[in-house]
Amino acid sequence: MEKHMHVPMTKEEAAGLKSGDYVYLTGTIYTARDAAHKRMDETLDQGRDLPFEIKDQIIYYMGPSPAREGRPIGSAGPTTASRMDRYTPRLLDLGLGAMIGKGKRTQDVMDAIVRNGCVYFAAVGGAGALLSKCIKRSEVIAYDDLGTEAIRRLEVEDFPVIVVIDSEGHNLYETAIREYQK
Amino acid sequence: MRTVQVSEITKNIKEMCIEANHYLSKDMEAVMEKAAETEKAPLGKQILGQLRENLDIAAKDMIPICQDTGMSVVFLEIGQDVHLEGGLLEDAVNEGVRQGYTEGYLRKSVVGDPILRENTKDNTPAVIHTRIVGGDRVKIKVAPKGFGSENMSRVFMLKPADGLEGVKHAILTAVKDAGPNACPPMVVGVGVGGTFEKCALMAKEALTREAGSHSSIPWVRELEEEMLEKVNSLGIGPGGLGGSTTAFAVNVNTYPTHIAGLPVAVNICCHVNRHVVREV
Numbered sequence: 038m039e040k041h042m043h044v045p046m047t048k049e050e051a052a053g054l055k056s057g058d059y060v061y062l063t064g065t066i067y068t069a070r071d072a073a074h075k076r077m078d079e080t081l082d083q084g085r086d087l088p089f090e091i092k093d094q095i096i097y098y099m100g101p102s103p104a105r106e107g108r109p110i111g112s113a114g115p116t117t118a119s120r121m122d123r124y125t126p127r128l129l130d131l132g133l134g135a136m137i138g139k140g141k142r143t144q145d146v147m148d149a150i151v152r153n154g155c156v157y158f159a160a161v162g163g164a165g166a167l168l169s170k171c172i173k174r175s176e177v178i179a180y181d182d183l184g185t186e187a188i189r190r191l192e193v194e195d196f197p198v199i200v201v202i203d204s205e206g207h208n209l210y211e212t213a214i215r216e217y218q219k
Numbered sequence: 220m221r222t223v224q225v226s227e228i229t230k231n232i233k234e235m236c237i238e239a240n241h242y243l244s245k246d247m248e249a250v251m252e253k254a255a256e257t258e259k260a261p262l263g264k265q266i267l268g269q270l271r272e273n274l275d276i277a278a279k280d281m282i283p284i285c286q287d288t289g290m291s292v293v294f295l296e297i298g299q300d301v302h303l304e305g306g307l308l309e310d311a312v313n314e315g316v317r318q319g320y321t322e323g324y325l326r327k328s329v330v331g332d333p334i335l336r337e338n339t340k341d342n343t344p345a346v347i348h349t350r351i352v353g354g355d356r357v358k359i360k361v362a363p364k365g366f367g368s369e370n371m372s373r374v375f376m377l378k379p380a381d382g383l384e385g386v387k388h389a390i391l392t393a394v395k396d397a398g399p400n401a402c403p404p405m406v407v408g409v410g411v412g413g414t415f416e417k418c419a420l421m422a423k424e425a426l427t428r429e430a431g432s433h434s435s436i437p438w439v440r441e442l443e444e445e446m447l448e449k450v451n452s453l454g455i456g457p458g459g460l461g462g463s464t465t466a467f468a469v470n471v472n473t474y475p476t477h478i479a480g481l482p483v484a485v486n487i488c489c490h491v492n493r494h495v496v497r498e499v
Contacts, residue, residue: 111324
């Protein structure tokens with residue numbers, strides 16, 4: 038089913054999304070990938086606050102290429118989510134609402150998604166030029182020294198994603214391929 | 220003896236880095252177009268359409284096809300009648316990468332130490348494979364490699380008794396495990412034989428072979444065709460969201476090996492499979 042949604046979204050809205058839904062997101066999302074996750078995890082270990090309030094927010098696993106003059110961002114497609122798996126349950130338990138990435142997740146992450154009523158979206162891997170057109174503004178808000186791996190706040194408009202794992206734990210990566218398996 | 224200035228190598232590598240990251244090669248374009256017609260899944264078709272649109276935007280607006288503009292893998296075939304002048308060859312290659320990635324707005328994705336992990340900020344060093352061949356030319360292949368697919372690549376040290384069935388099983392295992400992580404539809408490069416490192420290098424080089432071309436060895440050609448069909452029967456499809464196009468090509472290279480072994484390497488690449496070839 039095709040849907041348009043404003044983000045961040047509430048847990049009630051997240052519960053309305055089903056595995057396989059094609060969703061266009063408009064609003065604010067945050068980027069973080071490997072190095073930023075490691076640093077956020079260390080920050081929590083030290084008992085300090087994360088660099089942004091993550092309750093109900095969406096993290097996009099993405100590290101862009103440099104922007105040309107006059108553009109908000111360079112190429113901006115999803116990176117493989119599984120590398121963030123060891124940090125993810127902790128963030129979900131702290132209130133993170135959803136993630137955008139590509140590829141499989143561990144059972145631990147799936148359990149945390151269901152436990153917290155969250156969603157895992159996939160964006161199309163290798164479509165970074167196309168996806169960059171849906172990003173209207175980009176601002177580094179933390180970990181500037183990490184370069185492409187810094188945390189950015191993005192304003193997106195009709196950013197296309199697909200619900201892979203929904204809040205009930207249905208996983209499109211498992212169900213969709215059955216139909217085409219010979 | 221023919222003299223080649225290494226600055227010529229630098230200039231070409233710079234241009235090739237930028238070209239590979241913005242324009243799909245003709246061979247990949249052909250297999251992608253064909254897949255758009257034959258893909259059975261509606262969502263798969265839609266994703267292939269997005270990938271097409273992505274390529275058009277990349278070329279028109281000079282935005283890299285993918286934000287992961289890769290670690291630069293450079294194959295050099297140097298004719299033994301070439302005399303290189305003006306500096307060290309490896310420095311010239313790295314200078315080309317540095318210029319291409321800095322001036323071309325490409326992402327710097329290389330860390331200088333695998334554990335300390337500080338970004339080198341210019342995407343150097345490249346991974347350089349040099350071979351001395353006949354003649355007086357220098358053939359350069361630049362293949363920027365993204366790590367979504369690189370991480371899903373495997374080496375299997377099989378036993379001679381595992382035979383051809385073992386090779387097939389290894390290929391299918393690697394592709395199945397890669398699934399949506401490797402940005403399918405993928406290109407599967409396979410090396411069979413040689414030693415531990417030789418089979419991995421063959422698998423990498425197999426990726427740079429023209430998509431749709433086949434080995435001249437009859438059993439290898441049959442293996443390539445059979446495995447492409449089997450891989451596409453896994454149902455993984457575009458984006459890993461189901462469909463009949465899981466791979467565009469399976470390319471297999473082989474080499475003699477030891478009486479005690481059957482090394483197999485499977486190097487997986489995403490649907491862009493960047494590679495540019497030039498001769499100077």
